[in-house]
Amino acid sequence: MGFDQYHEPPEELSQPVRTFARMIQSLIEEAEAIDWYEQRIHVEKDREAKKIMKQAQKEEFIHFAMDLEFLLRKKEDWRIVMKNVLFKPGDIVENGEKAEDKLEE
Numbered sequence: 001m002g003f004d005q006y007h008e009p010p011e012e013l014s015q016p017v018r019t020f021a022r023m024i025q026s027l028i029e030e031a032e033a034i035d036w037y038e039q040r041i042h043v044e045k046d047r048e049a050k051k052i053m054k055q056a057q058k059e060e061f062i063h064f065a066m067d068l069e070f071l072l073r074k075k076e077d078w079r080i081v082m083k084n085v086l087f088k089p090g091d092i093v094e095n096g097e098k099a100e101d102k103l104e105e
Helices: 015-043 047-074 076-085 092-104
Strands: none
Touching: 015 047, 047 076, 076 092
């Protein structure tokens, strides 16, 4: 039984790589759900339905954050980049370039 998240034969992948693929897929699905709710909220006219959708979207944000945190704990380079880009004042692209420099140190 094949899975779309694998681009290589699953039996040749280690368990950590397979877990990583699952978590990446989960992150993607959470991001898609956040997007879908954003669009639905934008067009929904019923206040109660919109309120429910906003609550559901918040839960998707939490799931996205947990998935991302799991991945960051497993990938040191990712942590370095995130620490040097996220929540930093200034130009985002410049922060990204500085983060790249940190990886090369």
